[in-house]
Amino acid sequence: MEYTHDVIVIGGGAAGLTAGGGCALFGLKVALIEGHKMGGECLNNGCVPSKALIASARRAAEAREEKRAGVQLAAPVIEWGGVHAHVHKAIADIAPHDSVETFEGMGCEVIQDWAKFTGRHSVEVGGRTLTAPRIVIATGSGPFVPPIPGIGDVPYLTNENIFDLAEQPEQLAIIGGGVIGMEMAQSFCRLGSQVTVIEPGTPMGRDDPESVALVVDRMTREGVRFVKGKAEKVAQTADGGVVVTVDGGVEIAGSHLLVAVGRSPRITDYGLEEIGVKTGRGGIIVDERRRTNLKHIYAIGDCRDGPRLTHVSGYEGSRVVLEIALGLPSKVDYRALPWCTYTEPEVAQIGLTEAEARAKYGDALTVVKEGFDHNERAIAEGDTEGHLKVMLKGKSVVGASICGPNAGELLLPFSQMITGKAGTFDVGGAIIAYPTRSEITKAAAFKAWEPTVFGKWPKRWVAFLAKIRRMF
Structure with missing residues (x-):
């Protein structure tokens, strides 16, 4: 042929x-x-526009904070047209790459x-x-749009059209507490919308529960409402809005509905x-x-x-x-698969979660946890919320969960450790710029070796050397 x-x-x-x-x-x-x-989904209605929207929302949230570090900002004035323009400028600026x-x-x-x-x-x-x-x-x-009774009879949003909204939603009801649902919930709430998340299970269910709890707590304090339950039906209201009936009879009204239950x-x-x-x-x-x-x-x-x-x-x-x-056969290797949800605080994961690691390794698993409240950069910034959890089998890393500002930026060394391209001893002994949040990685890696380094035999060797030196 x-x-x-x-x-x-x-x-x-x-x-x-x-x-x-x-x-x-x-x-x-x-x-x-x-x-x-x-450019596909990521450029046009996924990663790029969502992160641009998150950036606008973060600026609004910072302005709402009470005086911090001796500085009080003016209350935010949100112009939806400007937010919309920022989102689409990000798409346009990156589009030439694709x-x-x-x-x-x-x-x-x-x-x-x-x-x-x-x-x-x-x-x-x-x-x-x-x-x-x-x-x-x-x-x-x-x-994915689930077959909820009435869903075909109401106007609803997905990630494919939410970034094209000409006007800001007054009340946004979101079906789904996964990555898209949670990122959009926090962003629209910070920009001034009333937001309700409807989720039958635990939000961000594949992530570390301790990390998710911090996110849910922050979002709740910021004004997001969480309703636990399954959406049983959807109907349009007389004013063009929507009402979602959740199992148990609870009704959630919204000017807009976002469906974010998967792909x-x-x-x-x-x-x-x-x-x-x-x-x-x-x-x-x-x-x-x-x-x-x-x-x-x-x-x-x-x-x-x-x-x-x-x-x-x-x-x-x-x-x-x-x-x-x-012509090189190339199998995929997902031992060090990373992902990150860009809420505030961010939640980042690589490799196995604690639950997955315990199920796989049982008593052979050790979990090392470091809080940002012991990280000196975080203390200096006055933002110590969050933590790092490292899952170890012996001295080998099999997973890491991070929650805190820019958590996703801290994943790279764990990719190297999980795949064996670097060891916990190497990272634990590395020279890390001070003060940085990445020092938390070094601290956790060193903990894998701490019992060995300061164990019985090293102490005996140190005592022997000290004895010899005293003789001369």
Whole structure:
């Protein structure tokens, strides 16, 4: 078969851009196909706009604080048009990184249209039939909307349209207490909306409970209302708002409703069933090398069954580049998988949580906990809320949970320790700039060795040396 390309990549989000751009930079002939917006979910209605909104909300929150460190700020004056402009400026400023021109410059043929498989090696797009020996599916995911009675009869928001609001919600009801729900709840509350979070379980349920408790407490003090229960039905009110009925009969009214209960893989209308690609409830089924059951077709990022995070998508894209361009079999390694929820305080996790580690290692597990109330940078800043928990099997790190300002920035050394690229002894003995919050990492790492360093045999050796020195 004579192929039109070496590689076809379907999807121009984090996963597809990494895979397509990487292969093109190695000199392969790449077709990069995107039917909607270049940059995908993260750039257009995910990570970038949400973090821009969080930044605006943080400024408002700081201005509301009582006098701190001897300084009193003026009360915030919030202009929604300015917040909206800031969010969309962030998108526009980052968009060139993911643009058609950028990837054409790398050597990709970028095609802006929708693709569909017509065979196991062929894809139809824009009236053309493209063929390649390797194909990468990177079609991403979209917001999952649960089948709540009445949901189809009311206007509701998801992450795909909440950042386009021309006016600020007066009352925002949020179904879902996960990452999106919690970040948006705190942000809109800080910007002046009345916010209610409806969650049947524990908010941020995959994170460390001690860390989550600090976040929920902070958000409650700031004015967010939490209602524990399942949304049973939704109805529109006479004034165009919504009312959510929670099991038990509690009714939550809102001018706006945000649905934030998870993600669904985008895998329909691409012809996958017709060519025999196997899928499951969580998305396209792949092996550790991100290959589908048709080994020349890969599925990476949110469309496949697995973790849905932007940095995971980029990581898998790079793994596929090694496979396709260099012929190096590359299994994914998620022992040190990090994630962060950008509430205040931030909650960051890498590797196993304490609960997961205890379930796996039982009595062989040691948990080291360091509070920021002992960190001198935090004390000097007057912000000591939060902690670091390190899960150790022997002296090896298997996970870490961090809660506090910029918690996500402290994850990198734990990635190195979990994967064996650095040890707790190395980090515990490192020279760390003073005063920094990262000193908490060194303190926790040293605790793994403290019993050994100051144990019986080192003390006997020190006593022996001291005795010898006294003799001369």
